[in-house]
Amino acid sequence: MTREEIVKTVNDALMKEFELPEDKMKPEANFFADLGLDSLDAVDMVIVLEQAFKVKLRANYQVGKIITLNDLYNYIEELTNKN
Amino acid sequence: MNGELKEKYDVAVIGSGISGLTSALLCAKKGKTVAVFEQSGIIAPLLSGFSRNGVHFDTGFHYSGVLGQDEVGGYMFRQLGLDIAVEPCDSDGYDEMHLLSSGRTFKMPSGRARLEQKLTEFFPQEKEGIKKYLDLTQNIINGVPFLNFHKKSFADEELFRFFDDKKTLSDVLNEHFKSEELKSLFSFSSVLYGTPPSEIAFLLHCCCSGIMFDSAWKIKGGMKVFVEALKKALRDAGVEIFTNKKAQSITVENADLKTVGFADGSKAQCRICISSIHPKEFIKIAPQESYRDKNSQRIMNMRETEGFFALYGILKEPLQSEAINNAAFVNFDDFKKDHKDFMYINFSGSRPQAVCAVLSVDSDEKSWNLCEKDYQEKKKRVGEKIKAALRLNWPELAEKIIYADSATPRTFKKYVNYYGSYGIMHSVGQANILPLTKIPGLFVVGQAVVAPGLVGAMVSSFLLDKMMQRHEKGGQAVA
Numbered sequence: 001m002t003r004e005e006i007v008k009t010v011n012d013a014l015m016k017e018f019e020l021p022e023d024k025m026k027p028e029a030n031f032f033a034d035l036g037l038d039s040l041d042a043v044d045m046v047i048v049l050e051q052a053f054k055v056k057l058r059a060n061y062q063v064g065k066i067i068t069l070n071d072l073y074n075y076i077e078e079l080t081n082k083n
Numbered sequence: 084m085n086g087e088l089k090e091k092y093d094v095a096v097i098g099s100g101i102s103g104l105t106s107a108l109l110c111a112k113k114g115k116t117v118a119v120f121e122q123s124g125i126i127a128p129l130l131s132g133f134s135r136n137g138v139h140f141d142t143g144f145h146y147s148g149v150l151g152q153d154e155v156g157g158y159m160f161r162q163l164g165l166d167i168a169v170e171p172c173d174s175d176g177y178d179e180m181h182l183l184s185s186g187r188t189f190k191m192p193s194g195r196a197r198l199e200q201k202l203t204e205f206f207p208q209e210k211e212g213i214k215k216y217l218d219l220t221q222n223i224i225n226g227v228p229f230l231n232f233h234k235k236s237f238a239d240e241e242l243f244r245f246f247d248d249k250k251t252l253s254d255v256l257n258e259h260f261k262s263e264e265l266k267s268l269f270s271f272s273s274v275l276y277g278t279p280p281s282e283i284a285f286l287l288h289c290c291c292s293g294i295m296f297d298s299a300w301k302i303k304g305g306m307k308v309f310v311e312a313l314k315k316a317l318r319d320a321g322v323e324i325f326t327n328k329k330a331q332s333i334t335v336e337n338a339d340l341k342t343v344g345f346a347d348g349s350k351a352q353c354r355i356c357i358s359s360i361h362p363k364e365f366i367k368i369a370p371q372e373s374y375r376d377k378n379s380q381r382i383m384n385m386r387e388t389e390g391f392f393a394l395y396g397i398l399k400e401p402l403q404s405e406a407i408n409n410a411a412f413v414n415f416d417d418f419k420k421d422h423k424d425f426m427y428i429n430f431s432g433s434r435p436q437a438v439c440a441v442l443s444v445d446s447d448e449k450s451w452n453l454c455e456k457d458y459q460e461k462k463k464r465v466g467e468k469i470k471a472a473l474r475l476n477w478p479e480l481a482e483k484i485i486y487a488d489s490a491t492p493r494t495f496k497k498y499v500n501y502y503g504s505y506g507i508m509h510s511v512g513q514a515n516i517l518p519l520t521k522i523p524g525l526f527v528v529g530q531a532v533v534a535p536g537l538v539g540a541m542v543s544s545f546l547l548d549k550m551m552q553r554h555e556k557g558g559q560a561v562a
Binding site for chain 2: 039
């Protein structure tokens with residue numbers, strides 16, 4: 001998967017699940033402060049991303065370090081390249 | 084205690100447990116008008132405890148780490164203007180562990196070096212693991228925002244656990260040790276937050292129990308003194324308190340105006356509303372748009388911590404080991420059994436000594452919401468089980484104790500509205516709840532937000548306060 005595809009898939013999945021407007025989906029956007037998501041939403045975020053990318057996110061401790069959309073793109077890029 | 088209800092307050096706090104009162108004090112100190120609404124007849128009903136035959140029994144708090152001057156607990160007491168003296172528990176052995184399988188007694192000493200030395204004497208073959216485990220615990224405690232926010236600055240998203248931490252206490256103990264007895268010894272304190280070792284995140288365990296490796300503290304004079312200090316601070320800060328006032332609804336008129344409706348038909352308006360009641364009770368009275376539907380459902384389905392069955396008694400005369408603070412019976416397979424049916428005993432510092440023997444029990448409503456006859460029978464049966472265990476494992480104590488009363492999860496429910504001793508469980512499979520809702524100015528604090536226990540509940544209020552201040556300065560619409 002290319003970086004662009006990853007970015008598009010992540011953004012589409014999150015915009016749909018959390019009804020987020022496209023103009024908010026900037027790489028530096030912070031889930032908590034900018035996108036208004038909380039830790040309960042994070043559960044659904046993991047679920048929709050796992051469905052979209054067919055990877056397991058939950059077992060990975062790295063997840064705790066993801067704060068911005070860009071962190072998430074990087075993390076998924078790393079995961080999908082590994083597989 | 085109830086005065087005249089004003090038409091509008093800057094802040095309305097629902098619930099007068101320790102987190103609600105902490106939030107009330109923090110807001111009042113910034114010049115806001117604050118009212119606290121409590122459904123029961125007294126404030127802080129769990130912390131207040133009760134008296135029998137002239138002896139006071141503490142029900143909500145017995146001992147904790149991090150209450151020293153330079154630690155987060157001491158910092159919070161100072162910030163709130165609470166005039167409270169703390170004293171260290173016996174530094175030679177604040178927890179006296181009766182290791183039933185090997186017939187030894189391990190007294191938990193205060194201080195990293197002494198603890199490491201003593202553990203190594205008892206478990207020489209685990210020397211390396213002990214050092215690594217204590218290092219790991221110390222590193223987590225030194226870095227985690229909620230025990231260090233008074234020393235350094237953290238970003239909003241660092242203050243609260245946005246994602247779950249997946250490593251459990253069981254994972255870490257199995258990685259470090261072979262001895263089941265040692266694993267049981269290190270994990271018995273999971274009863275202090277009501278979540279089994281196989282389900283509690285290791286990080287949370289460090290924050291609730293590991294903090295006692297340095298030193299364990301108690302409040303001088305017990306929680307009666309603590310609650311009096313709270314009341315004085317609330318009076319001084321001009322916080323208005325209303326008891327027998329059960330909140331029934333919260334409606335949002337606009338970002339700056341909310342109305343809290345009460346069971347007696349009265350209403351209070353406020354700009355900011357802070358709920359410190361159990362999150363499941365909050366969902367019932369909060370506007371539907373407080374959370375996405377999925378998340379409201381998620382909260383309603385969250386599991387509760389274990390419950391407590393407590394047997395209270397008075398010592399006719401002191402025990403031989405007079406400085407004793409806390410004791411427990413540990414079987415080598417307790418860790419494997421996730422400390423099910425685990426029992427520990429707390430001794431007060433007062434004379435005559437109040438004793439509280441606690442058995443960890445099921446907190447499911449079905450187990451305790453029984454018809455009166457079945458309930459009384461069950462209460463008697465479990466009480467007898469505890470007495471029999473004391474006679475068997477500790478005859479000296481059994482001979483000296485005069486039983487005064489007992490409390491089941493249903494008794495606790497009467498005062499705090501939930502059966503589980505620490506409310507919602509902080510388990511690895513369950514996301515934690517943040518203080519923010521989707522409605523600006525509507526917040527949640529309490530044990531479910533950061534961590535269970537007195538310190539965890541108070542910290543949730545301090546972290547919310549930090550977040551509110553930042554957003555007020557930044558002009559954002561959070562508060």
